[in-house]
Amino acid sequence: MRVERVCLNGATVALEIAGGRIARIEPVPGPADWQALPLPVDPHLHLDKTFLWPRARPAAPGLFPAIEARWADRAGWTPEDIRARAGRAMAEAAGAGTRALRSHVDWVEPAVPLAWAVLGEMAADAPVTLQRAPLVSIDLLGDPDQGPPIAAHVAATGDGVLGAFLYRHAGYPELLARVFRLATEHGLRLDFHVDAGLEPEAQGLDELIRLSARHGMAGRVLCGHACALSVRPEAEVARVLDAMARAEVALCVLPATNLWLQDGTPGRTPRLRGLAPLHEARAAGVSVMIGADNVADPFYPFGSYDPLETLRLASTAAHLDPADWLDAITTAPARALGLEPSVIETGAPADLLLVAGADWQDALRGPARRRVLRAGVETPAQESVPA
């Protein structure tokens, strides 16, 4: 197979594909018809609660009414229900060209949640690599009695990552210290939902960076949201980002959910948009990535499992030049998940996403027209999967 007129690193090339690999990359004249990138990785999703919309609707805007709506829906969570919703999500992600994804799994009581086991079973024959991260309140995971059995179960049955929700919890430094001890004891990575609000005093991130450095967790801790950074004083933010870079704690920005949940008041146009300062973070040396987060659930009623849509939304919300941020949906999340980052070079596996367009602005102008190649075999692209 030969793919003509592909833009790769700013040059127009032709790709020759043979034996599942990129056999040859050859410069060709003229403008490009396709933009190429390695198959994307989504580092932050919620397959357990996806497609709960429209049956679970929050009573008011914001994070906590969404949490309540999800909790009220729990009686409907049977293995069949979870399988149907998560299966639809993974089919959509695979159709969009996704290589791997990490799904958080709500863990709200000491007992192992149903979705943990169901998603674990689904991973075996999923169309994408599926990693689960438990999403446990810091109160529960940091509890000296309740936390250890959860960590032990995750270590025994999970995918090498422990996770927690941290947002202005009383006594969080001590709770967090216990979570880090559990992670190091079991050799687990960590993934946090942290400071997902607009109060400058939400500073869980700072403590988490200190603990990552103290426990030698460089490259093994991922922080999602960190919305509070968007309202903290600039000099303070610069100090936090510098410490974050030195501790090699990575940042995941979730534009859709942040835009939807932050600064929401009925009848009032939001002024504060809650996006962590991703330009400044990357300039400081932090590994920055973006994820879709919630899709069609009480936290965000829209959304899709298409990393290109996430990149487009992030580009609009945060003034990104998408060509300059492709790593935020490819290599950065691959590393955060402990996967080997994919590259497009001679001899590499032909796992490619080709997007029609003369440049990335053109490619992402509207719904992307794409070709997905897995090991050199073109798979039919699927924009969305009906329920």
Ligand SMILES: [Zn+2]
């Ligand atoms: Zn999330």
